Amino acid sequence: MIGIVTTARRTxxxxxxxxxTGDIRVGIGGWTYAPWRDNFYPAGxxxxxxxxxxxxxxxSIEINGTFQRQQSVATYLKWREQTPASFVxxxxxxxxxxxxxxxxxxxxxxxxxxxxIASLGxxxxxxxxQFAPTKAFEHDDFAAFLAxxxxxxxxxxxxxxxxxxxxxxxxxxxxxxxxAHGFPTVCTDSTDYPCIADITGDFVYARLMRTxxxxxxxxxxxxxxxxLARIRRWAHGQDNPELPHFTAxxxxxxxxxxxxxxxxxxKQRAPAAALALLQRLRQSRSS
Numbered sequence: 258m259i260g261i262v263t264t265a266r267r268t269x270x271x272x273x274x275x276x277x278t279g280d281i282r283v284g285i286g287g288w289t290y291a292p293w294r295d296n297f298y299p300a301g302x303x304x305x306x307x308x309x310x311x312x313x314x315x316x317s318i319e320i321n322g323t324f325q326r327q328q329s330v331a332t333y334l335k336w337r338e339q340t341p342a343s344f345v346x347x348x349x350x351x352x353x354x355x356x357x358x359x360x361x362x363x364x365x366x367x368x369x370x371x372x373x374i375a376s377l378g379x380x381x382x383x384x385x386x387q388f389a390p391t392k393a394f395e396h397d398d399f400a401a402f403l404a405x406x407x408x409x410x411x412x413x414x415x416x417x418x419x420x421x422x423x424x425x426x427x428x429x430x431x432x433x434x435x436x437a438h439g440f441p442t443v444c445t446d447s448t449d450y451p452c453i454a455d456i457t458g459d460f461v462y463a464r465l466m467r468t469x470x471x472x473x474x475x476x477x478x479x480x481x482x483x484x485l486a487r488i489r490r491w492a493h494g495q496d497n498p499e500l501p502h503f504t505a506x507x508x509x510x511x512x513x514x515x516x517x518x519x520x521x522x523x524k525q526r527a528p529a530a531a532l533a534l535l536q537r538l539r540q541s542r543s544s
Contacts, residue, residue, distance in 0.1 A: 279460065279492040279514040282345060282382070283535050284317035285527040286520040297528040312340040315531055317347060317382055319518050324349035324387060327369070333376040345382030347462075347516060348374050355388045361401035371410040383418060383462055383516055390450065394425040396434065403438050418443055418462045422450040432457060432504045444500065446484075447521070454500035456507050460514035461491040468522035468530050475523060475530030484517070485537045491515045 288311040289304065297314075298307055311318060320336075322328065336346065350370055354363045374381060386406075406417050419435050420443030421427075432455045435442055441458030445451070447466040465484065468475030476484070487497045491513050496506040517534065519527040 277493070277512065278489075279494075279512040281488060281492050281515045281517070281538060282317040283517045283531050283538070284315045284319060284347075284519075285311075285531050286319045286518055286524075287321045288312075288318055290524060292525040293528055296525065308336065309339045311528075312344045314528070316343070316535070317345050317516060317518070319347040319349065319383075319385065319520065321349060323374075324352050324385075327351050327373065330373055330376045333374060337377050337380045340380055342379065345380055346377060347383035347385055347518070348377070348381070349385040349387055352387065355386050355392075360398050361405070363402065364405045367405050368407075368410075371407065371415070375410050375413045378413075381413065384415070385420065387420065388422075390422045393423050394421075394428070394431055396430060399431075400434055403434070403440065406438075406440075416458065416460060417441075418458060418460070420445065420462070420464065421453060424451055427451045427453055427501075427503055429504050452501045453503065454497055455502050455504050456491075456496055456513070459511070460516070461488075462516045463488070463518070464521075465517065465519050465530070466521040468519055468524070468526040470523040470526060472526065473529060474533040475519060475526030476533075481530070481534055481537060485534060485541065488515050488517060488538070489541065 288308045293307075294302070298310060302310060308318075340346075351366070354366045354370065357363055371384075374384065403417075407415060409415055417438070418441035419426075421431065422445070425431075432442070432453075435457040436455075439458045441460055441462060442453045442455060444454045444461065444463045445466065446463065449466075463484075465476070467480075474481065487500070490497055492515050494510040494512050496502075498506040517531075519530040519534075
């Protein structure tokens with residue numbers, strides 16, 4: 258499966274980390290999941306307040322509902338009102354766009370979708386274009402699709418990242434194409450999809466998908482510590498050459514914004530994993 262992510266860049270005044278590092282955000286996929294009412298949300302919290310609560314515990318959430326159907330401007334405005342100014346969403350693009358046989362024909366639908374989500378304003382973070390895992394890398398069609406993705410809509414600046422899941426994308430040709438557009442690739446920690454950690458844009462997007470049900474925090478402490486070290490290196494403009502690369506690692510020393518989401522795996526453990534990583538991040542800043 259492939260995903261492309263776009264994000265509105267924030268001003269330095271809203272960045273929760275020091276100026277010599279990128280903006281680090283940690284979250285989960287969605288906010289409506291029944292098992293979380295036993296281990297994340299306070300007992301008795303009504304469902305309509307779950308987004309308000311989750312957005313004050315985490316620093317970002319990846320929206321899943323937009324993949325199934327395009328939402329109304331009124332819905333985006335409601336989500337914006339329910340979340341604090343320090344919070345951002347990542348948003349999955351509608352699957353009907355990425356399911357097209359010929360990706361290059363999706364210009365009108367892309368424009369319509371992006372104009373709608375712009376109503377999230379400063380809550381708009383990454384936009385995920387997710388493709389089926391059977392979608393193989395076809396250079397010309399994929400290049401034409403990437404050319405359809407604008408750098409902005411109205412007054413909102415957009416950034417794009419590619420989340421590739423078919424093994425054919427694990428090649429230097431794809432990395433060169435992503436880098437030519439300045440679109441990062443999603444770094445996926447998964448047993449099912451390839452991990453591609455080449456830095457191809459000005460921010461990093463990681464999806465951590467190995468949460469385990471028997472571990473209270475989803476990931477073991479040593480693994481959370483390892484990911485924290487990687488995230489901090491990315492934020493400081495450094496690479497993580499121990500992760501799979503298909504071109505030479507780049508060491509540009511420019512700060513990178515980093516978005517990290519605990520998704521899939523043992524989903525009931527995702528909030529605990531995100532909170533554990535956030536706690537480690539805060540402790541590392543104060544030490």
